[in-house]
Amino acid sequence: MVTITNLHKKFGKNEVLRGVDLNIDQGGIFAILGPNGSGKTTLIKCILGMVLPDAGSISVFDKNIKKNPDYRHKIDYLPQIANFPGNLKVRELIKMIKDLRKPTTEDTRLIELFKLEPFLDKKLGNLSGGTKQKVNIVLTFMFDSPLIILDEPTTGLDPMSLIRLKELIHQEKNKGKTILITSHIMGFVEEVSNEIVFILEGNIYFKGTIPELKEKTGQPDFEHAIASILKENHA
C-alpha cells in the first residue's frame, strides 16, 4: 500500500528524517508513534506530497508518487491543527470542500454522529477547539477513500466524541481500508491500532504489534513499554 525507502529530509540544519524504510500493507490500523519532533508529521506530509523529501522514494498504491500525483484523490487526510478560514460558516466550508473534491452525501451522517447541527450556521472563527476538530473529522471522513491518514485525531475531543471517533475508525477498518494514525494518547493507540511504528530521531526504531513491543522491552503494559524505549534512548 505504502512503501517508503531510504527517506531523508532536512529543514535547514535540522535533520528530521534519516533514511526511513517503511512498508505498510493494505488493511488495518497503523499507529505512528514517537516523541515530539521525531518526524511523525514530516513523514506523513512526505507521503502526502506536502513536504518534498531530499532523498529516497515513496510509493503509494504501488506507484511512485513523484510521477503520479493523482494518488492524492485516494487519500483522506486529517491535518494536525485545524486551521480554517475564520469568516466561513461550517455549512459553507463543507459545501466548498465537496465542490473542490467530489460530491458526497456522507457528511449528513457524520454531522449527525458528532452532533454538529447546532454549529452549521456558525462561523469557524467562533468555534471551540474541540468543535473545530469535529468539523475537521467530518471533512476527512466524508470521502470514501481507501487510505486514511489521521494526524493527532483526538486533540480537543470530549469523551463522548472520542468514543464515536473510535467507532468510526473501526467501521472504516472493517471496510478494508488502511488507516495511519499519529497520537500521543497511548490508551487510544492501544485500543485502536493493529500495528505500531515507532520513530526515534528520524529512523524507524520498532515496527510490529503491541505484544511484540511488550516482549521486546520486557514491560507488562504498553505505556511503560513506550516509556522504557524513550528512557533508554534519552529522548
Next chain:
Amino acid sequence: MLKILKYSFFDLMRSRWSYVYFAFYLLLGVTLLFLNSDLSKAVITLMNVIIILIPLIGTIFGVMYYYNSKEFTELLLAQPLKRSSIFLGQYFGVAGSLSLSLILGLGIPFVFYGLLNSDAMGEFFLLMATGVSLTFIFTALAFNIALYNENRIKGFGMAILVWLFLAIIYDGIFLMTLTLFSDYPLDKLSLIGSVLNPIDLSRILILLKLDISALMGYTGAIFKQFFGTNWGLAVSTAMMALWVVIPIVGIVLKSKKKDF
C-alpha cells in the same frame, strides 16, 4: 484553479478592503471630473495617481492576502489539489478583484460624464489597460515575495522595498545616470531604461497617447519615434506581458518546490 479563483474572488468581494479601494477610485474620479471639465487633463492627473498607487496597493494587498489566507491555503493543501492551481487561483482572485475595483471605481464616473461619446475614450482605455497590467504585475511580485518569506515582517518589508525601488529609486538612478553621462548620446539608453521598468513604461505610453510628448523635448521626439511605430508598440506590449508572465511562472515554480 477556476474553483479556487472563484472562492478567493468572492471572499475578497465580501471584504471591506475591496470596497474601500473601490470607493477611493470612485471619489477620485468624481472629484477630478467635478473640478476639471477637461477629460484629457483629468486623465493625466489620474495617471499620476494611478501609476504610483496601483503598484503600492498591488504589492501590499498581495502580500497581505497571502499571509492572511494561510489557513485557507493549509486547508486547500490538505485536499488533493494541484499546488500551482491553489496559488494561481488565489493570485488571479486577488488581481482580478483589485482590477475590478479600479475599473468600476473610475469607469462609473467617467461613463456618467459622457466618456463614451468623447475623444478621450482611447486615452481612458489605455489608462485602464496599463492600470490592470500594473495590478497583475505587482500582485504577482507580491505573491513571489510572500512565497519566499515565511516571516511576514520580512515579506512586508521586501514588498515595500520593491515598490519603492521601481516607483521612485529607479527613476532617481536613471536620472542621475543621464546627468552624469550627459556628454554622450543617451537616447538609446534612456529608451532601454524606461522600457525595462513597468511603471516608467506605462507612464510613457500614456503620455505619448496624450500627445504631449513635445513637452519632453528631444527625448520626447525620440520616444515618439520609437513608441509611435507598430514595432515600438509591439515591444512595449511584449515587455508588459513579460512583466506579468515571469512573476507568474515564479509563483508556479516556487510553489512546486516549497514544503508545507
